[in-house]
Each structure stands twice: as C-alpha cells, then as structure tokens.
Amino acid sequence: MKTTLSFPVYKTKNSKLQQTNFSNLxxxxxxxxxxxxxxxxxxxxxxxxxxxxxxxxxxxxxxxxHYGQSIFEGMKAYRTPNGEVSVFRGDANWRRLNESAExxxxxxxxxxxxxxxxxxxxxxxxxxxxxxxGASLYVRPxxxxxxxxxxxxxxxxxxxxxxxxxxxxxxxxxxxVKVETEFTRATPGGTGAAKTAGNYAASLYPxxxxxxxxxxxxxxxxxxxHQMIEESGTMNVMFKINGTIITAPTTTGTILKGITRDSVIxxxxxxxxxxxxxxxxxxxxxxxxxxxxxxxxxxTGTAATIAHIERIHVNGKDYTLPAKKxxxxxxxxxxxxxxxxxxxxxxxxxxxxxx
Ligand SMILES: *Cc1c(COP(=O)(O)O)cnc(C)c1O
Numbered sequence: 089m090k091t092t093l094s095f096p097v098y099k100t101k102n103s104k105l106q107q108t109n110f111s112n113l114x115x116x117x118x119x120x121x122x123x124x125x126x127x128x129x130x131x132x133x134x135x136x137x138x139x140x141x142x143x144x145x146x147x148x149x150x151x152x153x154h155y156g157q158s159i160f161e162g163m164k165a166y167r168t169p170n171g172e173v174s175v176f177r178g179d180a181n182w183r184r185l186n187e188s189a190e191x192x193x194x195x196x197x198x199x200x201x202x203x204x205x206x207x208x209x210x211x212x213x214x215x216x217x218x219x220x221x222g223a224s225l226y227v228r229p230x231x232x233x234x235x236x237x238x239x240x241x242x243x244x245x246x247x248x249x250x251x252x253x254x255x256x257x258x259x260x261x262x263x264x265v266k267v268e269t270e271f272t273r274a275t276p277g278g279t280g281a282a283k284t285a286g287n288y289a290a291s292l293y294p295x296x297x298x299x300x301x302x303x304x305x306x307x308x309x310x311x312x313x314h315q316m317i318e319e320s321g322t323m324n325v326m327f328k329i330n331g332t333i334i335t336a337p338t339t340t341g342t343i344l345k346g347i348t349r350d351s352v353i354x355x356x357x358x359x360x361x362x363x364x365x366x367x368x369x370x371x372x373x374x375x376x377x378x379x380x381x382x383x384x385x386x387x388t389g390t391a392a393t394i395a396h397i398e399r400i401h402v403n404g405k406d407y408t409l410p411a412k413k414x415x416x417x418x419x420x421x422x423x424x425x426x427x428x429x430x431x432x433x434x435x436x437x438x439x440x441x442x443x
Contacts, residue, residue: 091204091207091208092200092204093136093200093201093204095136095137095138095208096137096138097137097138097139097208097212098137098138098139098140099122099140099212100121100122100140100141101140102140103121104120104121105121105215105216108254110218110219110220110223110254111220112256113218113223113254113255113256114256115226115253115255115256115391116226116253116255117253118253118254119141119251119252119253120141120213120216120225120251120252120253120254121140121141121212121213121216122138122139122140122141122209122212122213122251123138123139123140123141123142123209123249123250123251124136124137124138124205124206124208124209124249124250124251125137125138125139125247125248125249126197126201126205126247126248126249127234127245127246127247127248128195128245128246128247128248129244129245131195133195133197133198133201133248136201136205138205138208138209138212141251144247146234147236149236149237149238150233150234150235150236151233151234151235151236151237151238151243152232152233152234152243152285154238155233155240156284156285156286156289157192157193157194157232157233157242157243157246158192158230158231158232158233158284158285158286159185159188159189159192159194159230159231159232159282159283159284159285160185160228160229160230160231160283160284160285161181161184161185161227161228161229161230161283162181162226162227162228162283162390162391163175163176163177163178163181163226163227163229163347163390164176164224164225164226164227164255164390164429165210165217165224165225165227165252165443166217166224166225166429166430166431167217167218167219167223167224167430168430168431168432168442169430169431169432170431172431172442172443173210173211173214173217173225173442173443174429174430174431174440174441174442174443175206175207175210175227175440175441175443176347176428176429176439176440177347177351177439178202178203178206178441179199179203180347180350181229181347182197182199182202182203184283184345184347185197185202185229185231185283187281187282187345188282188283188284189231191279191281191282191284192279192282192284193242194231194233194242194243194246195246197231197248201248202229202248205229205248205250206227206229206250207441207443209250209252210225210227210252210443211443213225213252214443216252216254217254218254218255218256220256220257221257222256222257222426223254223255223256223257224254224255224429225252225253225254225255226252226253226254226255226390226391227250227252228250228251228252228253229248229249229250230248230249230250231246231247231248231249232246232247233245233246234246234247255391262395262396262397262398262412263304263305263387263392263395263396263397263398264302264303264304264305264397264398264399264400264401265303265304265305265306265307265320265397265399265400265401266298266301266303266305266306266307266400266401267306267307267309267317267370267373267400267401267402267403268294268298268306268307268308268309268314269309269314269370269403270294270314271291271293271294272308272311272314273287273290273291273306273308273311273318273319273321273342274287274308274311274318274341274342274343275310275311275312275342276311276312276340276341276342277341278311278341278342280318280341280342280343280344281338281341281342281343281344281345283344288321291306291321294306295321301401303399303401305320305321305322305323305387306320306321307319307320307325307400308320308321309370310340310342310367311342314370315369315370315371316336316367316368316369316370317336317367317368317369317370317373318336318342318343318367319336319343319344319346320387320389322389322391322392323346323348323387323388323389323391323392323395324336324343324344324346324348324349324387324388324389325385325386325387325388325397326349326352326384326385326386326387326388326418327368327373327376327382327384327385328382328383328384328385328416328417328418329368329372329376329381329382329383330376330381330383331362331383332362332363332364333356333361333362333363333364333417334363334364334366334368335349335353335363335364335365336365336366336367336368337365337366337367338365346388346389347390348388348389348390348393348394348425349388351425351437351439352388352394352421352425353365354437355421355424355425356417356421358436359420361417370402370403373400373402374402374403377400377402377407382409383410383416384396384409384412384416384417384418385397385400385409386418393422393425393426394418394421394422394425396412396418397409398411428440
C-alpha cells in the first residue's frame with residue numbers, strides 16, 4: 089500500500105496470532121497484536137507510532153477517569169475472496185469522531201492521521217482479519233483526556249488510539265427488545281448524538297433491568313414524553329409498516345448518526361423503496377403490531393449489521409413479529425451490504441477502501 093505519513097512501527101516480539109482460535113471468537117475478547125497511538129499536547133498531535141498492544145499506565149488523577157472526556161468509533165475490516173483486506177466507510181467514521189470531539193470539547197484529529205494510522209495498522213495486522221464467512225476484524229478508534237488534574241475543565245492533553253479485534257458472525261439470532269418509557273438515553277441539547285463513554289454508562293442500568301426480564305435490548309423513546317421511538321443504544325432501528333420503511337431522523341441531536349443507517353437509507357433510495365425519516369410514535373407502533381401491518385423491524389449497526397427483531401415489548405404487552413422472509417427488505421439489504429463489504433459485488437458508492 090501507498091503511505092503518505094511516516095512514523096515509527098515497533099513490532100511485537102510475542103505475536104499471539106498462532107495461539108488464537110479463530111473458530112471460537114467472542115465479540116471484543118480477542119485483541120490483535122498491535123495498536124496505533126498519537127498524543128496531543130501543546131495544541132498538536134505528536135509522537136505517532138504503532139506498537140505492541142499493551143497496558144497503559146495512568147495517574148489516578150487522570151481526567152477521563154473522573155469526568156469522562158472519552159469518545160470512540162466502531163468500524164470493520166473484511167477479507168475479500170482473493171485475500172485482500174477492505175475497510176467499509178472509514179472516512180465516515182473519521183468525520184463522526186470529529187463531531188463527537190467537538191461536542192466533548194476535545195481536539196479534532198486530521199484525516200491523514202486517522203486514515204494512515206488505520207491503514208498502516210491494518211496492513212501490519214492483516215493476518216488478523218478472519219477468513220471465515222461472516223467474520224471480520226472489528227476496529228476500535230478512540231480518544232480520551234490524559235491531563236492529571238481533577239479540576240473540572242477540558243483536558244489539555246489527549247491520546248488517540250486504534251486497536252482491532254477479530255470477531256465471528258454476529259447476526260446468528262434474532263433479538264427481542266423492550267420499549268423503554270421510564271429511563272432516558274438522550275435529550276435535546278444533551279450528548280446523544282456523540283459516541284461518548286457516558287451515554288453507554290448511563291444506559292447499563294436500564295438495559296440490565298430489561299435483560300433480567302428476558303429482553304436483549306431496549307428501544308429508547310424520547311426523553312421528554314417517552315412517546316417517540318428513537319433508537320436502540322448500539323443500533324439505529326427501522327420499521328417497515330404497510331410497505332414503507334420508517335426510521336427516526338437524526339436532526340434532534342438525540343440519535344447517533346449510524347453509518348449502517350445511512351447506508352441502508354442509500355440502498356432504499358437506489359431500489360426505489362419507500363422510506364421515511366420521521367419519528368414513529370409508540371402508539372403508532374402498537375397499532376401496527378395489533379393490526380398486523382408491521383412487516384419488519386430491525387436494528388442497524390456496525391457490530392450487529394442488520395439485526396432482525398422478533399419480539400417487542402410495548403406497554404406491558406409482548407408481541408411476536410412474523411418470521412423474516414427471504415425477500416424481506418432487511419434480508420436484501422444485509423445481503424447487499426455483505427456483498428459490498430466482502431468484495432463479491434460492485435461498490436457503486438465507493439464505500440470500500442482496500443488496505
Ligand atoms: C455506534 C452506534 C450506532 C450504530 O452506528 P454505526 O455507524 O452504524 O455502527 C447506533 N446507535 C448508537 C447509540 C451507537 O453508539
């Protein structure tokens with residue numbers, strides 16, 4: 089590959105590749121050999137490097153530990169049939185990281201540092217990209233404050249890092265969700281549109297309550313009246329009612345602008361499938377469930393890709409959705425996205441970059 093930015097690469101002397109069992113990968117548990125690191129100080133990104141994945145040493149007064157100036161991204165790299173490695177829409181992840189950075193009062197990162205760090209890391213650890221069907225290499229770029237100072241103010245120093253995890257097939261089983269009308273994920277003016285640590289910390293308690301009742305995930309509603317469906321917390325959600333796909337708009341600042349969501353919207357346009365970006369109310373959802381006009385419900389996200397929803401809990405009642413049909417929109421969209429990512433079909437929107 090062509091590189092435009094050069095920085096030191098310190099290779100590990102103890103690769104874990106040989107002892108890794110690629111046929112039994114638990115999401116997020118296995119981490120590849122190397123990581124990319126850049127440090128922000130005196131107003132600029134410096135000391136770019138790739139080194140062995142290893143623990144960090146932190147001062148107990150580290151600002152992130154106390155006040156949570158921490159943002160992240162999630163994307164995937166794929167193995168194509170002729171052994172190449174492709175990345176899906178990395179430029180969109182770079183842009184979104186910088187939007188999160190602005191909201192959290194953190195420095196933005198230049199595209200060249202993000203993309204070169206990513207591409208050179210993937211090039212070095214390309215043998216970590218799984219070859220099994222449906223498997224991929226999950227990529228986790230993130231940035232956090234590193235000042236040793238416990239006054240409440242934006243940090244002056246930061247670390248940007250990227251590491252990767254080989255992951256297996258994620259979308260094996262359909263999910264059950266509970267419409268949450270008590271707890272809140274995001275409100276207008278809050279941080280819901282930023283991929284920032286605190287959003288996920290705040291969602292753990294309500295999510296665990298739902299899991300204790302037997303649901304996989306929550307369907308969050310708006311923080312004001314709990315009347316409108318927003319998203320699922322790691323996935324955006326879409327519903328097909330009476331032939332029209334409906335998904336919440338991202339204009340209120342309460343919904344994460346999913347790149348999978350954006351890609352699905354583009355495919356719907358390409359295929360002339362009716363799609364509306366508008367809020368679906370909880371009562372409209374109930375009505376559609378009761379009258380049988382809800383044809384499909386699915387989550388969209390990098391980790392889960394397209395997750396078929398098979399059971400929805402609304403206002404004290406459980407509804408089971410029809411089984412996913414072969415010609416369902418969510419099925420076609422999953423096949424199309426997989427085809428593009430794994431390089432088996434054409435990529436008209438230039439979503440794929442080869443490492
Ligand atoms: C990451 C994320 C998504 C999905 O975004 P993708 O870019 O499609 O992976 C949806 N909602 C939330 C809250 C997220 O953090």
